[in-house]
Amino acid sequence: MQTILSIAIDALAYGMVLFVISIGLSVTMGLMRVVNLAHGAFAMIGGYIASYAARDLGLAYGFAVIIAVVGTILIAIPIERLLYRRIYGAPELTQVLMTIGITFCVIGIANYVFGPTLKTIPVPAELQQSVSLGFRTIAAHRLFAIACGLAVALGLWFLIERTAFGVKLRATVDNAAMAAALGVKTKIVYAASFAVAVGLAAFGGVVGAELLPVEPYYALRYMVTFLVVVSVGGAGSIPGALAACLLLGGIDTTGRYLMPEFGEFFFYLAVIAIVCLFPRGLAGRAK
Amino acid sequence: MTVPTSKDSASSATSDRRVRLRPDVIGVLVIAAAAIAGYLLFPNNLALLTRITAIALLVLSLDLVTGYCGVATLGHAALFGAGAYGAGIVAVHFGMTDPFAMLGFGIIAGALAGLVSGVVVLRAHGLPQLVLSIAIVHLAHEVANKASGWTGGSDGLAGITPDAVFGLYQFDLWGRTAYVFGIVLLILVFVVLRQIVRSPFGMLCRGIRQDPLRVQALGASVNGTLVKMYVISGAVAGAGGALNAISTQVVGLDSLSFTLSAEALVMLVLGGTGSLYGALIGTLTFMWFEDVVSAANPFHWLTIVGALLIAVVLFAPKGLYGTIAAWFAGRKRRSA
Numbered sequence: 001m002q003t004i005l006s007i008a009i010d011a012l013a014y015g016m017v018l019f020v021i022s023i024g025l026s027v028t029m030g031l032m033r034v035v036n037l038a039h040g041a042f043a044m045i046g047g048y049i050a051s052y053a054a055r056d057l058g059l060a061y062g063f064a065v066i067i068a069v070v071g072t073i074l075i076a077i078p079i080e081r082l083l084y085r086r087i088y089g090a091p092e093l094t095q096v097l098m099t100i101g102i103t104f105c106v107i108g109i110a111n112y113v114f115g116p117t118l119k120t121i122p123v124p125a126e127l128q129q130s131v132s133l134g135f136r137t138i139a140a141h142r143l144f145a146i147a148c149g150l151a152v153a154l155g156l157w158f159l160i161e162r163t164a165f166g167v168k169l170r171a172t173v174d175n176a177a178m179a180a181a182l183g184v185k186t187k188i189v190y191a192a193s194f195a196v197a198v199g200l201a202a203f204g205g206v207v208g209a210e211l212l213p214v215e216p217y218y219a220l221r222y223m224v225t226f227l228v229v230v231s232v233g234g235a236g237s238i239p240g241a242l243a244a245c246l247l248l249g250g251i252d253t254t255g256r257y258l259m260p261e262f263g264e265f266f267f268y269l270a271v272i273a274i275v276c277l278f279p280r281g282l283a284g285r286a287k
Numbered sequence: 288m289t290v291p292t293s294k295d296s297a298s299s300a301t302s303d304r305r306v307r308l309r310p311d312v313i314g315v316l317v318i319a320a321a322a323i324a325g326y327l328l329f330p331n332n333l334a335l336l337t338r339i340t341a342i343a344l345l346v347l348s349l350d351l352v353t354g355y356c357g358v359a360t361l362g363h364a365a366l367f368g369a370g371a372y373g374a375g376i377v378a379v380h381f382g383m384t385d386p387f388a389m390l391g392f393g394i395i396a397g398a399l400a401g402l403v404s405g406v407v408v409l410r411a412h413g414l415p416q417l418v419l420s421i422a423i424v425h426l427a428h429e430v431a432n433k434a435s436g437w438t439g440g441s442d443g444l445a446g447i448t449p450d451a452v453f454g455l456y457q458f459d460l461w462g463r464t465a466y467v468f469g470i471v472l473l474i475l476v477f478v479v480l481r482q483i484v485r486s487p488f489g490m491l492c493r494g495i496r497q498d499p500l501r502v503q504a505l506g507a508s509v510n511g512t513l514v515k516m517y518v519i520s521g522a523v524a525g526a527g528g529a530l531n532a533i534s535t536q537v538v539g540l541d542s543l544s545f546t547l548s549a550e551a552l553v554m555l556v557l558g559g560t561g562s563l564y565g566a567l568i569g570t571l572t573f574m575w576f577e578d579v580v581s582a583a584n585p586f587h588w589l590t591i592v593g594a595l596l597i598a599v600v601l602f603a604p605k606g607l608y609g610t611i612a613a614w615f616a617g618r619k620r621r622s623a
Binding site for chain 1: 407413414432549553592594596
């Protein structure tokens with residue numbers, strides 16, 4: 001019982017962190033049809049900035065999170081204008097190569113600037129203690145990660161389903177040319193959703209730093225995980241991404257707890273099975 | 288009346304063939320010249336040159352599915368690793384240390400891996416296809432890591448001692464025999480592949496890359512053709528893996544890694560997809576560059592590869608070979 005509960009809590013926290021980071025990737029992939037392998041690099045940049053702000057400058061955790069999100073978006077804007085603009089609508093192979101190139105560059109530069117060691121982000125005392133549920137205790141940080149995931153899911157749902165921007169976004173996803181003809185400024189929609197995606201990646205990178213530690217190879221190590229989540233969930237779908245994160249987080253965590261010697265064997269086996277059964281993702285729409 | 292006609296057509300057929308074979312002969316001569324130049328210029332670095340030859344086979348095999356069939360994959364090292372482990376396991380566990388037997392088993396293992404991953408990868412398109420290919424190489428990596436009784440796990444499969452080639456040429460400390468063995472293998476594979484990509488089957492693959500729907504409407508089986516090409520590609524990658532196992536006498540888990548798959552794709556695109564020459568040029572350039580730069584600093588190497596990739600995508604989307612060939616073709620047209 002103890003084991004099942006700790007597996008469940010860890011799986012939930014892990015799944016939620018995955019969700020916060022990869023939902024941005026899912027939205028941009030559904031919207032701009034860009035296979036963005038550099039998404040994890042933005043999460044990593046967020047983690048580095050937060051670590052620098054909280055540990056070296058001694059700022060409060062909340063401030064560090066805000067600085068990380070804003071800083072990552074500021075870094076991402078020129079990259080989007082100079083590089084991503086050129087690969088919208090390009091063949092997949094081109095997009096893969098360009099974004100792997102960006103990832104490699106970010107890894108190399110991060111290692112040069114911050115060194116190869118693991119970076120910690122000091123969390124406030126409230127998040128370090130554990131919360132008692134009566135029959136057992138849970139690390140407060142896990143609960144915080146879960147709460148962040150839920151908040152992001154609700155916030156995005158509200159943004160996309162209930163606001164004017166969401167209407168324009170959905171119209172552009174469905175048919176960009178028609179939306180543009182009806183007066184939607186698709187370029188602004190693209191730029192705004194790219195910024196939101198990058199900001200969420202940075203936020204997830206900071207919040208999830210306890211589960212996915214920040215180090216130079218972060219971008220490469222978890223790149224595959226984020227891609228897998230998006231493709232299992234179906235690009236552009238929030239419920240799909242949420243379901244995929246919880247499912248894959250559950251499988252991965254259970255495998256690690258019960259059969260650690262198998263590594264990620266079950267994770268990838270599940271991925272192959274799910275993608276073969278649902279080639280367009282759990283919530284993917286027919287083309 | 289009829290006699291001269293048939294004679295004419297026969298002679299024109301042979302001259303046709305000669306014209307078609309001429310680029311192949313030139314290609315083989317260029318590879319052989321480059322190989323001899325490498326042997327004379329870097330006699331102490333033959334191990335690296337043999338490694339380049341083995342990776343060149345992997346990149347050639349990737350070119351078959353990515354360049355000719357248009358299947359984007361980031362998991363091609365699974366086929367290379369299958370060949371390497373196939374050759375290594377028969378040598379270590381079954382005592383078959385004849386290099387040709389090892390090569391044969393490597394090719395068979397690679398072809399089987401190609402069949403399996405072809406069937407799985409071709410089930411999806413676009414991003415899910417990419418993810419499937421990544422999942423396959425990771426799964427193969429985990430299996431090889433877990434089955435350490437057979438594969439040596441993370442320590443690598445050591446103790447491969449291939450016999451002398453034809454019982455005459457021992458695999459020496461300087462790697463001369465391995466180098467010659469590798470180059471001869473590369474040339475043979477190159478000649479065979481040139482025939483395959485020009486055959487009706489190869490043309491069908493190119494047709495599928497351009498418009499799968501139309502090929503299906505013409506009555507050809509799209510998936511069947513692609514799986515066949517995947518098996519051929521697996522055999523070539525398996526030959527590369529076996530060559531690597533024979534020459535280094537050890538098989539490591541890195542031969543099944545995602546990194547190797549991604550690097551192979553980078554080499555292919557650097558050289559240019561859809562032409563076997565591009566694969567060779569890309570491999571040679573990348574590996575040589577890597578050897579020089581990564582000796583200085585491995586992290587700068589990563590930054591440079593990244594910048595190189597971005598530059599290739601932006602300024603030379605056809606790759607080195609494609610850009611040079613287009614430039615020459617343009618000059619020819621202008622002068623004509």
